Amino acid sequence: MSASGHEAGLFRRLAETGRRPVRLWVDGQPIEALEGDTLMVALLTQGLVLRHSEFGDGARAGFCMMGACQDCWVWTEQGGRLRACSTTVIESLRIVTREVPWPALP
């Protein structure tokens, strides 16, 4: 807990915390999520950012959570794109919150 009383992440879990842990890698660091988490929840229960606006106006952490706004994209280490609100975490997923420099597409 920080001085302001916030937990480390943006989101707060209220229930369903007895699920099996799933490990994934974010910007090279391991984090633990829970089975059934969306990637968005996995990242934002312990962080504040999903991506950075391409136009330099700051960090973004999604908005609509229903696949309409496209503002929660994160990238796999291979350069693939995932919509964090509608992607379920899987064991050993490796993602980066900064865009992989073009041309890294397969």
Added chain:
Amino acid sequence: MASPAVIVIGAGPAGIRAAARLVEAGLRPVLIDENERSGGQIYRRQPAGFTRPASALYGSEAAKAVALHAAADALAPRLDYRPGTLVWGIADGAVLTQRGDRLERLPYAALILCSGATDRIMPLPGWTLPGVYSLGAAQIALKAQACAIGSRVVFMGTGPLLYLVAWQYVKAGATVAAVLDTSPSRRRVLAAAALAARPAVLAQGLRYLAGLRRAGIPVLTGVTPLRIEGHGRVAGVVVSDRAGRERRVEADAVGLGYGLRSETQLADLAKARFGFDAVARQWLPETDADGRSSVPLVYLAGDGAVVRGADAAELAGRLAACAALRDLGHAVPEEEFSRLRAALRPMSRFRQGLENGFPWPGHLAAMLPNETIICRCEAITAGAIRRTVAETGAPEMNRAKSLGRVGMGRCQGRICGLAAAEVIAAARGVPVEEVGQLRGAAPIKPLPLTAELGPDEG
């Protein structure tokens, strides 16, 4: 190749009931849904392995949710059901779909669009900060993931969802800092007669409000949102209250929404004719009482046609299927039409009451500071839109998009379109209907570069 099927897009209340009626008539329709699990947004299901009961997820609507899910599950083997599938275009009598890396083109005998709705958003300074979400998002986080969007949440906007989601957060144990409603409470008094068309729903809404007050949550009506403050994350919300005093509420998250807007891009791609709906303050596809669009054999039902809520969507989905069946030469008893139409009438009246009681605050667009981001995809500000209008004379949305990029981003104006129209209208000094609406363009959502047509397609 088999002859084209009837295709239903969207597996929420409208789509499920439409598909069910088609199956009753002996058809095997295609049901396409972007979500992995049926139910739509309102009756969205939690993932496998979650254990909360339906009563905790859907409150007073639990019985309806359970019934709809059961109907969908029983129906699935009798359908060509395609969950997790995006419809990204409609052209030449076929829908264009994508799932993973696979693209398909599916011709249809008739098409029933049940595309639902998303939050109606009026931007304000700070709304792109991490921690600001649509009301719908705040509800999905809770319902589908058992999470609150923050540790101290402000709900701001207007409409029944504002109070519902705030109350759901309180009940789930989250901390709600305040409910800030732009609609003055006298608007609800004026709309009371129309809202009384559905007394049980009205009473439910009043119970949420009473519950919030009992829980000691400040509820302010008639506010003017000024800004969301914070660096890198939300720190507080500043509004001007009814009396014109500036009020700041400390918070680390905001649920923002001003009612719902119909998701109409697919109807546009299907070439349906639109008209400006003075009640919704939005361009909507024109339909007859049974859901027929201006295009033969293309139908609309549910919130994607007009926002009347889930109960109306179930009825309208069935009614649109009846219309499609009749137009395809199947016998449908006249009594079924008249019964469904009659059941929808009070819902239409109630919807007018809601729009009048919780009006879209389009007038706020004129007051937004120039540096306010309107289009979050491309970071286009209110000032940039005003400059485009002033310098190029762009008279309507599509010119403003071409010349100033507003609405050109990945969301295709789904989030910013209504507000951008208000900014343009205010800058030109004309009513918002005069600036038109953004034309839909395929693909309506981004497709992976790796996607390919199947071997027997294209």
